[in-house]
Amino acid sequence: xxxxxxxxxxxxxxxxxxxxxxxxxxxxxxxxxxxxxxxxxxxxxxxxxxxxxxxxxxxxxxxxxxxxxxxxxxxxxxxxxxxxxxxxxxxxxxxxxxxxxxxxxxxxxxxxxxxxxxxxxxxxxxxxxxxxxxxxxxxxxxxxxxxxxxxxxxxxxxxxxxxxxxxxxxxxxxxxxxxxxxxxxxxxxxxxxxxxxxxxxxxxxxxxxxxxxxxxxxxxxxxxxxxxxxxxxxxxxxxxxxxxxxxxxxxxxxxxxxxxxxxxxxxxxxxxxxxxxxxxxxxxxxxxxxxxxxxxxxxxxxxxxxxxxxxxxxxxxxxxxxxxxxxxxxxxxxxxxxxxxxxxxxxxxxxxxxxxxxxxxxxxxxxxxxxxxxxxxxxxxxxxxxxxxxxxxxxxxxxxxxxxxxxxxxxxxxxxxxxx
Numbered sequence: 043x044x045x046x047x048x049x050x051x052x053x054x055x056x057x058x059x060x061x062x063x064x065x066x067x068x069x070x071x072x073x074x075x076x077x078x079x080x081x082x083x084x085x086x087x088x089x090x091x092x093x094x095x096x097x098x099x100x101x102x103x104x105x106x107x108x109x110x111x112x113x114x115x116x117x118x119x120x121x122x123x124x125x126x127x128x129x130x131x132x133x134x135x136x137x138x139x140x141x142x143x144x145x146x147x148x149x150x151x152x153x154x155x156x157x158x159x160x161x162x163x164x165x166x167x168x169x170x171x172x173x174x175x176x177x178x179x180x181x182x183x184x185x186x187x188x189x190x191x192x193x194x195x196x197x198x199x200x201x202x203x204x205x206x207x208x209x210x211x212x213x214x215x216x217x218x219x220x221x222x223x224x225x226x227x228x229x230x231x232x233x234x235x236x237x238x239x240x241x242x243x244x245x246x247x248x249x250x251x252x253x254x255x256x257x258x259x260x261x262x263x264x265x266x267x268x269x270x271x272x273x274x275x276x277x278x279x280x281x282x283x284x285x286x287x288x289x290x291x292x293x294x295x296x297x298x299x300x301x302x303x304x305x306x307x308x309x310x311x312x313x314x315x316x317x318x319x320x321x322x323x324x325x326x327x328x329x330x331x332x333x334x335x336x337x338x339x340x341x342x343x344x345x346x347x348x349x350x351x352x353x354x355x356x357x358x359x360x361x362x363x364x365x366x367x368x369x370x371x372x373x374x375x376x377x378x379x380x381x382x383x384x385x386x387x388x389x390x391x392x393x394x395x396x397x398x399x400x401x402x403x404x405x406x407x408x409x410x411x412x413x414x415x416x417x418x419x420x421x422x423x424x425x426x427x428x429x430x431x432x433x434x435x436x437x438x439x440x441x442x443x444x445x446x447x448x449x450x451x452x453x454x455x456x457x458x459x460x461x462x
Contacts, residue, residue, distance in 0.1 A: 062154070063155075065090050065157070066088065066159050068158035069161075070162065071093075071164035071361070072127070073165075073361070074361065075378070079162055082380065085461075088387075092156060096135055096151070098123055098135070102121075103192075104372060105450060107408060108408075109195040109199065110231075113446065116196050134154070134156065136152055138151075141161070141163075146356065160356045162357075162360070162382070163331060163357065163358070163360075166362050174215075174318065176288060177316060177318065184201070185313055189228055203235070207241055207244030207245050209310050210232065210314075212226065212247070213314075214226070215283065215320070219320045220362050222405065223406075233247050238411070247273065247276065251277070265436070291310055322341050323363065338365040341363060341364060342365060344360070346367060346401070348395045348399075349378060358386055367401070381398065384396070401419075402426050404417065406444070406449070410437075415437050415441070
């Protein structure tokens, strides 16, 4: 593997010298956003940095869809976090638990206080498994899985491969989720697999989504509506999963009733793939950096163009925990990170912030084996293609190959090294 660090700098987090440390830049989160920003800052000469990240492993999560469809190995999606901590950057292998923007410090799980001149908030998103009654218990049964957990994605494939017929439900919650297309990607692949095996006529597939449409950007929604029809999938919009009764194989959904009343609808299942509700980490929700109320309650405030916090000029945010009004995807982070770095460097030098993020996000939607719709769009919901000579508003085999082989290499070898 190509690395930017010496082995001695990568083997383990540095030992801490006292109950309080101070750095020029502190980054909360060593996932896609945090590592990409750290690598870019390091390449620009910033050395006095620390990353707060408790996990010893780093995951390329977009590939979990293909793991769940039998097209990738789970071990290909994980590497050591230490291999991606840039040289001369302090890795504090602890969880952030409190942010005090007045004192300019972060308190960790051990009680360590980490001071900063500038803060980058990129803790990612948390999966609220307990937000659906009975879900944790249901995931222990052979009929229920979720590609949103690395330990469950292989189970998804075992379920799909062994399925002989019955009611197959795929859910999408009412909350924002990372990669909003993932709940339906695995559904299309499952339906295609059952078609190829010759059992599709014995399977009833339903997409139970809390949303009102199949996709928020109309040009791509039109394509996906045709995909849904081709696979014979029944869309059940405004169906929010609230309970799983695994002993009866029943999924309970809240749907709109009269006025503001919610009513429950119970659907039987023989196979259930659940996308859990998601939210910003709890310490973020309780932080002064987050919205206290309104539609963005709990998410970190960030100017949608500069990524600077509106109340604390030394704080910047990007990625899944931010309130940026775009999809929570790695592709969005790839465009956010260079903007944040440019503006952070400008703030450190006392200059005007001139870099702008236009809301670009991308969702590579697998619509069947060997087929992919690359949905790219900006804040205005307009298509923003990266390949001007290719019509990416069609399902394409070359885009499938890009997702399976090209994007993982781009991620590991270039994006996390601050080179893409």
